[in-house]
Amino acid sequence: MTINTPVTDARPAISLRNVTKTFDAGGGLVHALDDIDLDIAPGAFVSLLGPSGCGKSTLLRVIGDLVKPTEGVVEVNGRSAEAARKAREYGMAFQAPGLMDWRTIRRNIELPLQVQGVPRNERRARAEEMLELVRLTGFENHRPRQLSGGMQQRVAIARALAFQPKLLLMDEPLGALDEMNREYLQRELLRIWRSTGTTIVFVTHSVSEAVFLSTEVVVMSPRPGRIADRIPIDLPYPRTDETRMTEEFYHAESRVRTALHSVLEPVQVG
Ligand SMILES: Nc1ncnc2c1ncn2[C@@H]1O[C@H](COP(=O)(O)OP(=O)(O)OP(=O)(O)O)[C@@H](O)[C@H]1O
Numbered sequence: 001m002t003i004n005t006p007v008t009d010a011r012p013a014i015s016l017r018n019v020t021k022t023f024d025a026g027g028g029l030v031h032a033l034d035d036i037d038l039d040i041a042p043g044a045f046v047s048l049l050g051p052s053g054c055g056k057s058t059l060l061r062v063i064g065d066l067v068k069p070t071e072g073v074v075e076v077n078g079r080s081a082e083a084a085r086k087a088r089e090y091g092m093a094f095q096a097p098g099l100m101d102w103r104t105i106r107r108n109i110e111l112p113l114q115v116q117g118v119p120r121n122e123r124r125a126r127a128e129e130m131l132e133l134v135r136l137t138g139f140e141n142h143r144p145r146q147l148s149g150g151m152q153q154r155v156a157i158a159r160a161l162a163f164q165p166k167l168l169l170m171d172e173p174l175g176a177l178d179e180m181n182r183e184y185l186q187r188e189l190l191r192i193w194r195s196t197g198t199t200i201v202f203v204t205h206s207v208s209e210a211v212f213l214s215t216e217v218v219v220m221s222p223r224p225g226r227i228a229d230r231i232p233i234d235l236p237y238p239r240t241d242e243t244r245m246t247e248e249f250y251h252a253e254s255r256v257r258t259a260l261h262s263v264l265e266p267v268q269v270g
Pocket residue numbers: 023024025030031032050051052053054055056057058059
């Protein structure tokens with residue numbers, strides 16, 4: 001059995017039941033998530049896709065216990081999202097790498113371990129391992145500003161993985177990169193995912209990115225945010241640049257695109 005085969009009879013890594021989230025936005029209530037039921041298998045790579053404002057980031061933040069649901073239950077590896085967060089089961093990476101320029105690359109990666117009180121030698125060894133994983137060995141003493149945007153994003157991924165989280169929550173982590181860098185980091189991310197076995201939930205606006213990376217694409221619809229469709233992506237791994245040019249890839253993309261178009265509101269004329 002490979003890590004990429006969802007194990008149907010195993011406990012889900014993430015389980016949401018009847019999750020709703022309503023924000024009080026001052027001028028009125030925003031119904032960001034409505035009755036979300038979702039199970040994600042251990043080792044899965046699930047992308048959340050949908051029009052702007054459909055609640056992708058909110059759903060990710062509810063899973064990560066950065067936002068409390070208004071109603072419903074979120075379980076992570078059989079315990080509450082809060083307990084999972086406190087046990088440091090999550091790594092998180094966002095669109096902006098969020099590195100600290102006064103710290104070297106190595107010390108940026110070490111930061112979450114330092115916060116956890118991991119001894120210096122162990123921290124250093126782990127940071128070196130992570131630098132190797134994201135192929136940045138040799139840059140440990142550089143400052144973030146001396147690195148390209150893509151390299152900085154790799155540092156952010158290394159930092160998120162440094163304490164070997166069971167779950168990696170990623171909110172458009174490649175959104176600010178040019179296309180070549182983005183495709184390169186997609187391949188890197190798949191390589192890292194396959195070598196670590198981490199369960200990944202990934203927010204993106206890109207259909208081709210979602211199809212290339214994921215075991216499953218979850219399409220959301222707006223106002224209120226709901227799950228409109230769940231599309232398994234059966235393309236074999238390892239996926240390469242050739243995969244993007246296959247008929248199967250095109251079919252998977254078309255299927256996701258059709259689901260996405262069905263949730264987009266018609267353009268108002270006049
Ligand atoms: N802290 C907040 N307070 C009030 N409203 C919020 C808050 N966070 C999100 N919202 C609202 O909830 C809805 C869903 O937002 P969310 O950011 O989750 O959507 P999204 O699908 O990630 O959007 P995008 O693709 O544009 O990033 C939006 O209407 C947004 O304005």
